[in-house]
């Protein structure tokens with residue numbers, strides 16, 4: 001087991017992390033999650049040197065782009081170092097792990113200036129950012145700045161900084177640290193959580209965004225029909241919903257307008273949803 005693997009935050013009397021990263025050197029033996037040892041015999045697994053396909057060159061940039069296809073929220077994770085100074089950074093590697101007990105995880109680059117602070121931390125807090133907190137996200141994603149400059153915060157357990165304006169916040173007791181390549185993976189037991197009625201900030205392919213519902217929920221459709229009925233644009237005849245004469249005029253105008261603007265059906269629908277959301 002490597003030094004880093006062994007130093008899981010296990011002072012709380014909880015389980016040691018599984019040693020899946022602690023493969024003995026060489027291809028002939030390994031360790032399963034449960035601690036059982038298995039052997040890979042040369043006869044079964046080894047291929048003659050000439051038969052092995054050349055290792056494809058790893059395209060780091062393509063890998064990052066592919067990972068960027070996975071849409072995430074944005075969090076700021078905070079703690080304080082041994083001297084009590086606040087530490088934190090922007091992270092989108094946050095994810096849920098367990099409901100019972102409630103646990104979450106995230107990963108931190110090994111070259112992070114906050115690594116030592118998080119390694120010794122007994123507590124840390126995850127702030128799920130709300131739409132409009134892009135600037136704060138950028139501030140906590142810069143290495144060279146005073147990340148907490150101009151930021152108001154209160155303190156939580158162990159003196160960790162707690163920020164405001166979040167969509168959700170999880171105050172966690174540090175539970176485990178795992179090795180994850182060039183990142184350290186931290187698991188926390190959620191002790192306190194809060195949610196605010198704010199839309200979350202979204203991150204996709206290196207850009208911020210917002211939540212945009214794909215289609216109105218079915219309940220809204222019934223509401224829309226009722227509203228249009230009241231406006232005299234649609235009517236139900238023999239149990240069938242149809243446009244009234246006025247409705248047909250309005251609809252024809254709308255379709256022509258969309259056609260003239262060169263919008264596709266998908267774009268028209270997106271615009272309609274956006275207008276509905278902004279008008280709400």
Ligand SMILES: Cc1cc2nc3c(=O)[nH]c(=O)nc-3n(C[C@H](O)[C@H](O)[C@H](O)COP(=O)(O)O)c2cc1C
Nearest residue numbers: 089090091092093107108109112113114141142143
């Ligand atoms: C949206 C976004 C998500 C990020 N996610 C992570 C992450 O999950 N883990 C990480 O180590 N760095 C992540 N970063 C980069 C760090 O925020 C950045 O490297 C920061 O400067 C680290 O600061 P530090 O070295 O002072 O800890 C992210 C940056 C952005 C903008």
